[in-house]
Amino acid sequence: MSALIDTLTLRFDQAIVAAFGDEHAGTPPVLRRSNRADFQADVALGLGRKLGRPPREIAEAIVAKVDLAGLVDKIEIAGPGFVNLSLTGEWLAREVRAAAADARLGVASETPETVVIDYSSPNVAKEMHVGHIRSTLIGDALARVLEHVGHRVIRQNHLGDWGTPFGMLIEHVLDTSGGDASSLSIRDLDVFYREARAKFDGDPAFAERSRRRVVLLQSGDAKTLELWRLLVDLSTSYFGEIYARLGVGLKSGDVCSESFYNPMLSKVTSDLRDAGLLEDSDGAECVFAEGFTSKEGKPLPLIVRKTDGGFGYAATDLAGVRHRTATLGATRILYVVGAPQQQHLAMVFAVAAKAGWLLPPARATHVAFGSILGPDKKMFKTREGGTVKLADLLDEATTRALAIIVEKDPPHLDDAARREVARMIGIGALKYVDLSSDRVKDYVFDWNRMLAFDGNTAPYLQFAHARTRSILRKAGGAVDAADVAIGTPEERALALALLGFGDTVSGVAESLQPHRLCTYLFDLATVTTAFLENCPVLKADDAATRASRLALCDVASKVLARGLGLLGIEAPEAM
RNA sequence: GCGCCCGUAGCUCAGCUGGAUAGAGCGUCGGCCUUCGAAGCCGAAUGUCGUAAGUUCGAAUCUUACCGGGCGUGCCA
Numbered sequence: 001m002s003a004l005i006d007t008l009t010l011r012f013d014q015a016i017v018a019a020f021g022d023e024h025a026g027t028p029p030v031l032r033r034s035n036r037a038d039f040q041a042d043v044a045l046g047l048g049r050k051l052g053r054p055p056r057e058i059a060e061a062i063v064a065k066v067d068l069a070g071l072v073d074k075i076e077i078a079g080p081g082f083v084n085l086s087l088t089g090e091w092l093a094r095e096v097r098a099a100a101a102d103a104r105l106g107v108a109s110e111t112p113e114t115v116v117i118d119y120s121s122p123n124v125a126k127e128m129h130v131g132h133i134r135s136t137l138i139g140d141a142l143a144r145v146l147e148h149v150g151h152r153v154i155r156q157n158h159l160g161d162w163g164t165p166f167g168m169l170i171e172h173v174l175d176t177s178g179g180d181a182s183s184l185s186i187r188d189l190d191v192f193y194r195e196a197r198a199k200f201d202g203d204p205a206f207a208e209r210s211r212r213r214v215v216l217l218q219s220g221d222a223k224t225l226e227l228w229r230l231l232v233d234l235s236t237s238y239f240g241e242i243y244a245r246l247g248v249g250l251k252s253g254d255v256c257s258e259s260f261y262n263p264m265l266s267k268v269t270s271d272l273r274d275a276g277l278l279e280d281s282d283g284a285e286c287v288f289a290e291g292f293t294s295k296e297g298k299p300l301p302l303i304v305r306k307t308d309g310g311f312g313y314a315a316t317d318l319a320g321v322r323h324r325t326a327t328l329g330a331t332r333i334l335y336v337v338g339a340p341q342q343q344h345l346a347m348v349f350a351v352a353a354k355a356g357w358l359l360p361p362a363r364a365t366h367v368a369f370g371s372i373l374g375p376d377k378k379m380f381k382t383r384e385g386g387t388v389k390l391a392d393l394l395d396e397a398t399t400r401a402l403a404i405i406v407e408k409d410p411p412h413l414d415d416a417a418r419r420e421v422a423r424m425i426g427i428g429a430l431k432y433v434d435l436s437s438d439r440v441k442d443y444v445f446d447w448n449r450m451l452a453f454d455g456n457t458a459p460y461l462q463f464a465h466a467r468t469r470s471i472l473r474k475a476g477g478a479v480d481a482a483d484v485a486i487g488t489p490e491e492r493a494l495a496l497a498l499l500g501f502g503d504t505v506s507g508v509a510e511s512l513q514p515h516r517l518c519t520y521l522f523d524l525a526t527v528t529t530a531f532l533e534n535c536p537v538l539k540a541d542d543a544a545t546r547a548s549r550l551a552l553c554d555v556a557s558k559v560l561a562r563g564l565g566l567l568g569i570e571a572p573e574a575m
Numbered sequence: 576g577c578g579c580c581c582g583u584a585g586c587u588c589a590g591c592u593g594g595a596u597a598g599a600g601c602g603u604c605g606g607c608c609u610u611c612g613a614a615g616c617c618g619a620a621u622g623u624c625g626u627a628a629g630u631u632c633g634a635a636u637c638u639u640a641c642c643g644g645g646c647g648u649g650c651c652a
C-alpha cells in the first residue's frame with residue numbers, strides 16, 4: 001500500500017497546489033480505505049474550513065486538477081465532500097507485481113536506529129509462569145517487527161538473579177545437597193524456592209544464616225558465588241528450553257541481568273549525588289522528580305539506596321538506562337513490562353533524563369500490557385488456585401491441538417506430521433491470543449476460543465496459508481508474479497489487502513501494537529479464503545487466469561507466512 | 576484523597592491522525608460438499624459505543640465532570 005498511497009498522495013498534492021497555490025503544498029490528502037470505493041480522500045473537508053469555502057467546492061476543484069489517468073477508474077464526490085476513488089485493475093496488478101518482487105513484500109525500510117528491547121525477565125530459581133508470558137511474546141514480536149523494518153535490535157533479558165532471596169536459596173542448597181547443587185534437578189526449582197521461602201519464614205536461625213549469606217554473596221565470597229552461579233546456570237538453561245519451545249529468539253547472550261549492573265550501582269549513586277540530584281530522606285538516598293506525589297501529597301521519591309545501605313531496583317534500572325544509551329548506543333529503549341509498573345518506570349525515565357543519561361534523540365517507552373484473566377475474570381490461576389506454569393501451558397496447548405487433529409483425522413498427515421503440526425498450532429494459538437488484542441487491556445484466557453478454527457485465531461490464519469500452499473504444490477510448475485492480473489471482485493479485494501502489508505508493519509513498528517498486525521492478517525486470511533472459494537485456480541477457464549491466480553495465491557501465501565513470522569508464529573505447509 | 580489504565584452486540588474483541596448507515600468472530604436462525612482443503616464459504620437477526628455536558632459542519636474517537644472495575648501511591652523487585 002505504501003507505494004500506492006505515496007503515489008496518490010503525490011498526485012493529490014500536485015492538484016491541491018494547482019488549485020489553491022503553493023502555500024497549501026504538503027496538505028495531507030487524508031486517504032483511507034472506504035466501504036463505498038477502494039479509497040476515499042477527506043482532505044476537502046478540512047481544507048474547506050481552512051479556506052472558508054464549502055467543502056464540496058474544494059473537492060470539485062481538486063478533482064478537476066488531479067491527474068490519475070491509468071490509476072483510477074472512477075472518481076466521484078459524495079456527501080459533504082468526500083472524494084471516492086476506484087483504482088484500475090491494471091494499477092493494482094502492477095503494484096502487486098512490485099510487492100511480490102520485493103524481498104520485504106512491500107515493507108519500507110526505516111532509518112536504522114539502535115533499539116534495546118527489555119523483555120521476558122524471569123527470576124532465577126523460579127519457574128517461568130503465566131506472568132512472564134506476555135512480556136516474552138510481545139517483546140519477541142516487537143523485536144522481529146523492528147528488525148524487519150531495518151532497525152538494529154538488541155534484546156535484553158533482565159533476569160532477576162540478585163538480591164536478598166539468594167541468601168536463603170544458597171543456604172537451602174547447602175542444607176539439602178551438602179553444597180553439591182549439581183544434584184539439583186531443573187524441574188525441582190520451583191519447589192526448591194518454596195521450601196527455602198518456608199524455612200526462611202518459619203526458622204529464625206535459617207533466616208539469620210540467609211542474611212549472612214547475602215552479605216557473603218555481595219562481598220564476592222568465592223564459595224558463595226560458585227553456588228550462586230550454579231543456580232543461575234541451572235535456571236538459564238531451563239529458560240532456554242522454554243524459549244526454544246516457544247520459538248522465542250532470546251539467547252543466553254541476550255541475558256543482561258541484575259547482577260550485571262551490580263558493580264555499577266555505587267557509581268550511579270555517586271554520579272547522582274555529584275549532580276546534586278540525590279537527597280537524604282528518612283535515611284534513604286532518593287531522587288525527587290517533579291510531578292510525582294505520595295498519598296499525603298508529598299513529593300514521591302525514587303529510592304536509589306535503602307536505609308539499610310542496599311540498592312533498590314530503581315538503582316539497577318537507572319544503571320540499565322545509562323548502559324543502554326551510553327554503552328549499547330540505544331536511541332530507543334522499550335520496556336515490555338506490565339502496566340502496574342507505569343509509575344515506577346515514568347520516575348526512572350524522568351530521573352535518567354535529569355541525570356543526562358536519557359537525552360534526545362534517545363527515548364524510553366514503557367510498552368505496558370494488561371493481565372491474563374481466568375474464566376472468573378480474576379487473575380488466571382490453576383483450578384487449585386496456584387500459579388500457572390508456562391511449561392504446563394505449552395504442554396496443554398500442544399496436547400489440545402493434537403486432540404483436535406486426531407479428531408479431524410486428516411488423511412494427508414502421518415503421525416509424526418500430526419505431532420509436528422500440533423506443536424505449531426498449539427504454540428501458535430497460545431501466542432496469537434496474547435498478541436491479537438490491544439496489549440494494554442486485560443484478556444480472558446480460553447483454550448476453546450484460541451484453538452478454534454473460526455474467527456480471529458492462529459489456526460484460522462494457518463489454515464488459510466496451508467490452503468494456498470496446497471494449491472501451489474499441486475500446481476507443480478513455476479509461479480511468476482508477472483502473470484498477475486486483476487479481474488473479479490475477490491481478486492481485487494485480495495490485491496488491496498496484500499498491498500496493505502507494508503503500512504501495517506510500519507504502523508506496528510511505530511505504535512508497538514502487535515494486534516494491528518493480527519487484525520490485518522485476519523482480514524487478509526478472510527479475503528484469501530473468499531478468493532479461493534470463488535475463483536478456481538488450477539481449474540481456471542484459461543491459462544492466463546490460471547497463471548494470474550496462481551501468482552496471487554503465491555503472494556498471499558508469502559504475506560501470510562511473513563506476517564505470522566513477524567509475530568513469532570510458524571505456518572505449516574499442511575494441516 | 577491523588578495519579579494511571581479500562582468500560583463498544585448475549586459472550587470475546589476490532590474500530591488507524593475526529594468523517595458517510597459503528598464492524599468481526601463465537602453463539603442463534605437459514606443456505607452451500609460428484610467442483611484446487613467443508614478445519615471452509617454465503618446470507619439473516621443483534622447496539623442508550625458506561626452516563627451527562629462541551630468543542631465541531633461532523634464525536635466511539637478530542638475536553639470536562641460523574642458512575643463502575645482494575646492497578647499504583649517511600650525503602651519487595
